[in-house]
Amino acid sequence: MSSALFPELEVERATLQALFELDGMGLAQADPATGRLLRVNRELAAMLGRTEEELVGRSFLDFTHPEDRERNWDGFQRMASGERHNLRLEKRFLRPDGATVWVLMSVNLMRDEGGQPARTLAVAMDISERRRVEQALAQNRERLELALSAAHLGLWEWSFATGALWASDEVLEITGLTRRELERDADCWRRLVHPEDVEMIWALDEAARRGGTFHAEYRxxxxxxxxxxxxxxxxxxxxAAGQPLRMVGTLADVSARKQDEAALRQAHDALEARVQERTAELALANTQLANEVVERRATEAQVRELLGQLVNTEEEERRRLARELHDSLGQHLTALTLGLKAVQEDPALPAALRERLAQLREVTRRLDGDVDRLSYELRPAVLDDLGLNEALRELAGAWAEDSGVPVDIHTRGLRGQRFGAAQEITVYRVVQEALNNVRKHAAATRVGLIVEHRDGELRAIVEDDGRGMEAELWHPVAAPPGQRLGLRGMAERARLAGGRLEVETEPGRGTTVYLSIPLSTEED
Incomplete structure (x- = not known):
């Protein structure tokens, strides 16, 4: 069918294509059984430093960091088996130059109309920058520990007896106070504490009163x-009596670390927002695609119904024409033959005229035979009167006699059985067209015909030992012009009956046509 008849198919393809062309988000579809990539977008290819062609057809494990492969494949299999609905993880990919790319990946399983796993859809976001920030934060923490161990910190000591506060130069640099200010007013540093963090001062005083420890970060x-x-x-x-004498502590400037943490939180929040936004877009797109599929199937059902009505109308018209040819024109030809015979037998006629009448009688006889044959081909009466088994045997016998090619016919489960009119005429017409194709194109010396009723289906096989053709050319669109309409008609008839048509062929090895049509319970 032309795609112009189903514009919604184009919308479906365009929507999916638009998703795969979104910037900043890698997308991939994969086989749930093997992990083989079926389709990727250029964003994912760019993340991995490869082309789309280099990725498609290969397993995602081929590009996964060796340390992540086992864990990734286990989660993927659990999702494909239905143990979990989706898969969300952070993982590493390897570029061709050996560089590592960190991604946040969300994988969802897509099922077909039968509920079976069809493919997976993965959304990938590059989080390498976030990982670098995390690594930088870890390094800062390591530096802090090294600084503590090497005493590269601001040190201070507070005497409870005198109230004096001593501070190292590092403390003065961090606070921005001068030593003179601190010696003149030991509590001046308290006024530097951010108003929102003053509870830290109370906690410090409480620790001093109890003789305990104090740990805090504040502004x-x-x-x-x-x-x-x-x-x-x-x-x-x-x-010695346990009475507090003084408090000793360290002061470190952790502004850089706090900035990193804020940046990390901001990057994480932004990433989460983008993932949620993209997920919502994908959910909406999936809903729209599902609605379009429903509409497309409804349209296809309507088209099949119309085509079925056309086929039924065609068969009814064939039956009417066959009846008219047989009952009307056939009777007239019979009357004409008898009239010519009566005139020819008149003894008063000259011999030359009697010879001419004999020729006319022969022409009339041939014409009557042609009318009978045409009436039979339009609608074989034996199909309506005796059923499919006898009709196929009569068809095979007449075809073999006409073509000179023997037909080896075998039927099973058909004798004495009647099936739905649509199923019987579909099998008959497909077999008839397959035999016509053999006569026109195959140059065969033998034809086999098998028709059977088994497992709730009508099955027909027509095979020949003719010249065959390239397998890809049997498709109705790609077939040679002489066979295209015949194959298309056979496939369309099978589809309208809810069945399927398959062809196996190879140059020099003949051709085999397989037809199967499901039967309803009543017909079984």
Whole structure:
């Protein structure tokens, strides 16, 4: 059928194509049984540093980091088997140059109309930058630990007896205070604490009172107006009686780490928002595609119904024409033959005229035979009167006599059986057209015909030992012009009856036509 008859098919293809052309998102369809990539978009190919052609046809495991393959394949199989609805994970791919690409991947299983796994649809987002930020954060933490171990931190000591506060140069640099300011007013640093973090001061005083430890991160507003995040870790030193004497601690500037964490949170939130947005778009697209498929199937059902009505109308018209030829024209030809015979037998006629009448009688006889043959080909009466078994045997015998090629016919489960009119005429017409194709194109010396009723189906096989053809040319669109309409008509008849038509052929090895038509319960 021409795609112009079904514009919704084009919309379906265009929608799917538009999804695969979205920027910033890798898309791939894969075989749920093998993981073989069936289709990828250029964004995914660019992520992996390859072309689309290099990816399609190969398993996604071929490009997965070796350390991730077993875990990825286990999750993929569990999804394909129905243990889970989808698969969401962070994984590593390898580029051709050996570089690693981190992606956040969401994989969903798509099923066919029978509920069986058909293919998977994967959405991939490049999170390499986020991973680099995480790695940078880890490195910062490592540096912090190294700094602590090497005492490269700001140190401070608070005497409870005098209230004096000593601080190292690093503490002064972090806070922006001068030593003179700190010596004049030991509590001046407290006024630098961000108003939203003042509870940290209360926690520090409580730890000092209890003789415990203190660990906190908070913000300082430096005298120059800038803000610093600091990490303050301290412990209380007590006397032999357990009374607090002083508190000793370290102060670290952790502003860079806080900025990294904020950037990481921002990147993660943005990534989550984009994934949710794309997921919503895909869900909407899937819904639209499902609606379009329903509409397309409804349209196809209507078309099949109309075509079925056309076929039925054609058969009824064939029956009417056959009856008219046989009952009307046939009777007239019979009357004409008898009249010519009566005139010819008149003894008063000259011999030359009697000879001419004999010729006319022969022409009339041939014409009567042609009318009978044409009436039979239009609608064989034996099909309506005796059923499919006898009609096929009569067809095979007449065809063999006319073509000079013997037909070896075998039937099973047909004798004494009647089937639906549509099923019987479909089998008859397909076999008739297959035999016509053998006579026109095959140059065969033997033909086999098998028709059987088995497993709730009518099955017919027509095979010959003729010249055959290339397998890809048997399709109704690709077939040679002389066979195209015949094959198309056979395939269309089979489809309208709910069946299927298959052809096996090879140059020099003959051709075999397979037809199968399901029967309803009543017909079984």
């Amino acid at each position: 300082l507003l430096r005298p120059d107006g800038t803000q610093r995040w600091v990490a303050n870790h301290a412990r209380t030193v007590c006397d």
